[in-house]
Structures are given as C-alpha cells and as structure tokens.
Amino acid sequence: MSSASDPIAVRGLTMGFGDFVLMRDLTFDVPRGEVFVIMGGSGSGKSTLLRHFLGLQEPLAGDVAYYGESFTAAEPEARTRMLRRCGVLFQSGALWSSMTLAENVAVLLEEFTDLGPRDVREVAELKLALVGLSGFEDYYPSEISGGMQKRAGLARAMALDPDILYFDEPSAGLDPVSSALLDRLILELRDSLGATIVVVTHELNSIFTIGTDSVFLDAESRTMIARGNPRELRDHATDPTVRRFLHRGLDPEAGGS
Numbered sequence: 001m002s003s004a005s006d007p008i009a010v011r012g013l014t015m016g017f018g019d020f021v022l023m024r025d026l027t028f029d030v031p032r033g034e035v036f037v038i039m040g041g042s043g044s045g046k047s048t049l050l051r052h053f054l055g056l057q058e059p060l061a062g063d064v065a066y067y068g069e070s071f072t073a074a075e076p077e078a079r080t081r082m083l084r085r086c087g088v089l090f091q092s093g094a095l096w097s098s099m100t101l102a103e104n105v106a107v108l109l110e111e112f113t114d115l116g117p118r119d120v121r122e123v124a125e126l127k128l129a130l131v132g133l134s135g136f137e138d139y140y141p142s143e144i145s146g147g148m149q150k151r152a153g154l155a156r157a158m159a160l161d162p163d164i165l166y167f168d169e170p171s172a173g174l175d176p177v178s179s180a181l182l183d184r185l186i187l188e189l190r191d192s193l194g195a196t197i198v199v200v201t202h203e204l205n206s207i208f209t210i211g212t213d214s215v216f217l218d219a220e221s222r223t224m225i226a227r228g229n230p231r232e233l234r235d236h237a238t239d240p241t242v243r244r245f246l247h248r249g250l251d252p253e254a255g256g257s
Helices: 046-053 077-082 102-110 118-129 146-157 175-193 204-210 229-237 241-244
Strands: 009-016 020-032 036-040 061-066 086-089 165-168 196-200 213-220 223-227
Touching: 009 036, 009 046, 020 213, 020 223, 036 046, 036 175, 036 204, 046 118, 046 196, 046 229, 086 102, 086 146, 102 146, 118 146, 146 165, 175 196, 175 204, 196 204, 204 229, 213 229, 213 241, 223 241, 229 241
Parallel strands: 036 196, 036 213, 086 165, 165 196
Antiparallel strands: 009 020, 009 061, 213 223
C-alpha cells in the first residue's frame, strides 16, 4: 500500500507512443532503502519506464509519484524540485569529454548550489573518493577505463546527495570484473548513504547480487507479471516466462538443465 514515505509510487501507468501501447496498468511501490530492479526481456519497456520516472516521456495514462506527491501531474517547477532528490547514472556514463572528472561532478554543484569554487572542488573530490577515484580528479574521460568512467558518472549522480539513485544498464559494456566491482559499490552506497536505488538491467548476475525487490515487465502481455525479491522469484515464481528469464532461457519445471 502506498504512503508518503514511499520514495516512488506507480499507479495504473500505461506507456506507449501514439496508438501503440508498450506497457499497461503498471502499479507498484518502491520502498525506501531497497535496491529495486526493473527487469524483463528486450523490448519490454524497462528504459522507457525510467524515462517516465524522470519526466522525459509522458504516460498515456496513470501516475508516478515521489513521496506521495504526483510527479506526472506536477508543474515544471515542482518537477524540478522533485528531481533534485534524484541522481541518474546513464548507460554510457554520459560524461562531458571536454571536462575533467572533477569538472563533470562540479557541473551540478555550480548549477544548483551556492557553494564557492573551493567548496565545489572539495565536494567533487569527496564524491570521486566515494567511488574509488581519489587521485583521478584532473583526468579526462578518455584517459580512464570504461569501468572508471561509470564510477565517475556515479560520482556526478551523487553530487547533490540524492535520496534516489537511478541506474540504466550499469553493467553494459563492462567486463565481468568491472561489473562485479560496480555491483559491490552500489551496495556499499546504499548502505552508507541510505539511498533508494532503482536499477534497469537484464544482467542476471547483477540482479541476483544486488536486487532486494523487483518488478518483471513482459513484452508479450504488455504488463508486469511478477513482483518480489529476484532470488525468491528465481526459486518460486509460477509464471513460465519469469522462470525462463531467471534461469537463462531454461524452465526448470519443464526439465531444463
């Protein structure tokens, strides 16, 4: 049941383009402090749902609310205020290539706070240190690895101390070691900062490592067909589509191995 304490509440959300319905009647809450995974196969609308959370796309019907306040129905100024409580790590990291890592983190601080240059630099260094990039403040994105770029993007996402952190396919383009390091970092940040984390991904290793709650979007039925802890869904889900996805295409009840 939704309450003002829930960071995110989705009610009857229908997503689509013109007359085409991608997902319909999505209803769920994201409780505080969870690592909430939005999962499903390709074309199921995972990233589209994230765009609705950020106001980058408007729903055909339904509502998204932050802490009990409608985001969908809000005026632009109110939306900006609500989004100040959110940070986003985009799939590519989306760093400005002409800026150093510290300058990338500083952009939001310069835009949305009254901090002076010295304090901005200090906060930028702190955020980079939190993701293991102390000493790399003056490096450019092209001078570091893909995994380090993701971590720098995360430092920027944390610049304004958000309550909610969104991750869009965080493991995309990373080798297994870098992906595992990022998973551990996500859990450490959840525990140390008390943030609520929403992750869009189809990477099973990450889903089972970091996910504490989830929703499964199904492209065929065009709605959500499962909700719960990913590991519990893996072991106990009754829907064959969910079972196959969480068992890498094999249905254990059908004798797959």
